[in-house]
Amino acid sequence: MVADMASGRVIGVDLGGTKLLAGMVxxxxxxxxxxxxxxxxxxxxxxxxxxxxxxxxxxxxxxGEVDAVGLGIPSLIDQERGVAVTTVHLPIRxxxxxxxxxxxxxxxxxxxxxxTAAMLAEWRFGAAVGCTDAVLLTIGTGIGGGMVANGELVxxxxxxxxxxxxxxxxxxxxxxxxxxxxxxxxxxxxTALAREARALGLDLTxxxxxxxxxxxxxxxxxxxxEMGSRLGxxxxxxxxxxxxxxxxxxxxxxxxxxxxxxxxxEEVARRALAPSRDLVQIVPTRFGAESGMLGAxxxxxxGVAASEA
Amino acid sequence: MVADMASGRVIGVDLGGTKLLAGMVxxxxxxxxxxxxxxxxxxxxxxxxxxxxxxxxxxxxxxGEVDAVGLGIPSLIDQERGVAVTTVHLPIRxxxxxxxxxxxxxxxxxxxxxxTAAMLAEWRFGAAVGCTDAVLLTIGTGIGGGMVANGELVxxxxxxxxxxxxxxxxxxxxxxxxxxxxxxxxxxxxTALAREARALGLDLTxxxxxxxxxxxxxxxxxxxxEMGSRLGxxxxxxxxxxxxxxxxxxxxxxxxxxxxxxxxxEEVARRALAPSRDLVQIVPTRFGAESGMLGAxxxxxxGVAASEA
Numbered sequence: 001m002v003a004d005m006a007s008g009r010v011i012g013v014d015l016g017g018t019k020l021l022a023g024m025v026x027x028x029x030x031x032x033x034x035x036x037x038x039x040x041x042x043x044x045x046x047x048x049x050x051x052x053x054x055x056x057x058x059x060x061x062x063x064g065e066v067d068a069v070g071l072g073i074p075s076l077i078d079q080e081r082g083v084a085v086t087t088v089h090l091p092i093r094x095x096x097x098x099x100x101x102x103x104x105x106x107x108x109x110x111x112x113x114x115x116t117a118a119m120l121a122e123w124r125f126g127a128a129v130g131c132t133d134a135v136l137l138t139i140g141t142g143i144g145g146g147m148v149a150n151g152e153l154v155x156x157x158x159x160x161x162x163x164x165x166x167x168x169x170x171x172x173x174x175x176x177x178x179x180x181x182x183x184x185x186x187x188x189x190x191t192a193l194a195r196e197a198r199a200l201g202l203d204l205t206x207x208x209x210x211x212x213x214x215x216x217x218x219x220x221x222x223x224x225x226e227m228g229s230r231l232g233x234x235x236x237x238x239x240x241x242x243x244x245x246x247x248x249x250x251x252x253x254x255x256x257x258x259x260x261x262x263x264x265x266e267e268v269a270r271r272a273l274a275p276s277r278d279l280v281q282i283v284p285t286r287f288g289a290e291s292g293m294l295g296a297x298x299x300x301x302x303g304v305a306a307s308e309a
Numbered sequence: 310m311v312a313d314m315a316s317g318r319v320i321g322v323d324l325g326g327t328k329l330l331a332g333m334v335x336x337x338x339x340x341x342x343x344x345x346x347x348x349x350x351x352x353x354x355x356x357x358x359x360x361x362x363x364x365x366x367x368x369x370x371x372x373g374e375v376d377a378v379g380l381g382i383p384s385l386i387d388q389e390r391g392v393a394v395t396t397v398h399l400p401i402r403x404x405x406x407x408x409x410x411x412x413x414x415x416x417x418x419x420x421x422x423x424x425t426a427a428m429l430a431e432w433r434f435g436a437a438v439g440c441t442d443a444v445l446l447t448i449g450t451g452i453g454g455g456m457v458a459n460g461e462l463v464x465x466x467x468x469x470x471x472x473x474x475x476x477x478x479x480x481x482x483x484x485x486x487x488x489x490x491x492x493x494x495x496x497x498x499x500t501a502l503a504r505e506a507r508a509l510g511l512d513l514t515x516x517x518x519x520x521x522x523x524x525x526x527x528x529x530x531x532x533x534x535e536m537g538s539r540l541g542x543x544x545x546x547x548x549x550x551x552x553x554x555x556x557x558x559x560x561x562x563x564x565x566x567x568x569x570x571x572x573x574x575e576e577v578a579r580r581a582l583a584p585s586r587d588l589v590q591i592v593p594t595r596f597g598a599e600s601g602m603l604g605a606x607x608x609x610x611x612g613v614a615a616s617e618a
Contacts, residue, residue, distance in 0.1 A: 149456075149459070152459050156442050157585075158584050166581075166582055167550065169479075237546065243465020276472070
């Protein structure tokens with residue numbers, strides 16, 4: 001009997017800008033407990049406390065028997081040092097996230113960008129299983145991106161790859177908060193959809209536009225169709241550049257389903273070249289809102305397996 | 310003494326749409342002989358005959374002592390079967406290129422896409438040496454592209470990755486011959502530059518616009534500056550997606566030098582996100598018009614090394 005017998009269970013944490021999901025997950029990716037937190041915390045300490053608290057809840061549900069914790073955070077991650085260099089929407093900057101959390105939790109901790117984590121879950125267990133080349137976009141308030149090439153996750157030279165939201169698709173288009181014009185995110189996001197609705201005199205959230213469209217509201221449907229076409233132009237660029245077997249779309253916009261994805265597929269057929277356009281499948285995430293949490297769990301499972309090898 | 314003692318010399322062939330360059334190259338990438346051909350051949354047999362003829366000239370210059378031949382062709386290549394599936398501007402389609410050429414030349418033959426070959430040469434010996442992540446655009450009549458991620462060439466699921474020319478940068482922009490609107494190639498190419506000049510009443514080739522600009526012609530300079538900005542928007546998309554250490558620009562447009570690259574760099578600074586935009590270098594190819602030929606030679610050198618290992 002070894003001192004640290006592996007339980008085969010880990011905790012995956014998806015830290016969003018406004019909410020947090022921690023799941024106690026086994027090596028078959030079954031989720032045994034979920035801990036939700038809705039406060040984002042106004043400073044670094046509060047954010048870290050919220051994570052620790054949710055992880056403890058998930059660990060208690062497993063009677064303490066977990067091997068490691070994986071964290072997906074909306075940050076640029078320096079993988080070598082485990083440092084969160086910059087973070088969108090959260091007060092986390094130049095923070096030695098991995099070591100800090102490992103010390104507070106008393107467990108091995110593995111950290112990655114949240115969209116990269118979502119790509120990992122979908123690639124290893126979900127909508128992109130078996131692909132050598134794949135792309136993922138998670139579309140909510142903004143756009144996150146992940147990529148697989150040659151059967152490996154692509155993080156880029158600094159861990160900053162996958163910024164598909166700031167791809168120019170309309171060089172003289174509307175101003176994006178990033179300061180550039182015509183970024184994909186300025187057309188395709190909850191924020192953009194609400195703005196377009198407002199321009200037509202409809203004071204609605206993206207979720208409300210989606211609900212109205214499901215109920216058959218013609219203007220709401222048109223808004224979503226147009227957003228789908230713009231999304232398709234962005235996806236076509238990725239298809240032409242990367243020749244992936246699959247493009248996985250996740251995030252809050254999935255509530256729109258094929259109202260969004262059908263026009264996106266049509267635009268890809270128009271703008272991507274053969275043979276890439278004929279091969280690629282444009283599909284929703286398998287794990288929906290849990291891709292990020294499950295990907296963080298896969299990070300931890302992989303990390304444990306590597307340390308035992 | 311072994312029967313097939315390696316000479317350490319190979320022949321690299323870059324097959325363009327209108328011309329061909331074959332070079333006899335040693336393992337330090339010194340070029341000992343160059344064979345040029347300017348006829349493209351109007352059918353498959355003529356194209357193959359032209360290649361065989363140029364390879365023989367290069368081989369004769371080495372007294373027959375070459376180990377292998379590498380071919381870079383503007384085709385979609387099925388790497389497993391060595392088949393040229395489709396080819397732009399040349400009558401080559403569904404052709405078992407590798408085996409055909411090996412039979413006719415009596416030498417081992419290695420085949421890849423020409424832009425991938427150029428990326429290989431620049432990555433291993435040129436402007437992208439030491440990079441884990443890099444992107445190459447060769448811009449002439451059209452745009453070819455190559456990519457390195459995680460320290461490996463990226464070819465995509467079918468060998469069709471790197472089609473950067475058909476990246477949408479202006480969703481309602483001018484019609485591209487591919488049938489879509491606002492492709493990068495519709496703004497950035499010799500063809501596009503000549504079209505823009507014509508729209509201003511100047512009946513000039515791209516090379517003539519470049520010459521006039523070098524002589525200080527204001528309108529010609531403006532045309533090139535605008536093309537550089539559009540190029541920068543396309544490069545920014547690749548920088549945001551891939552976070553490369555370097556973007557290498559090659560092809561005929563290099564004659565424009567910093568008249569083209571300076572506005573491209575400015576646009577990347579505006580449109581790419583930190584930290585990617587601060588890291589990336591946008592540089593000309595080291596090997597100029599010979600990147601493709603040298604990359605084909607590297608293919609052959611690698612192939613010989615692998616077969617001896």
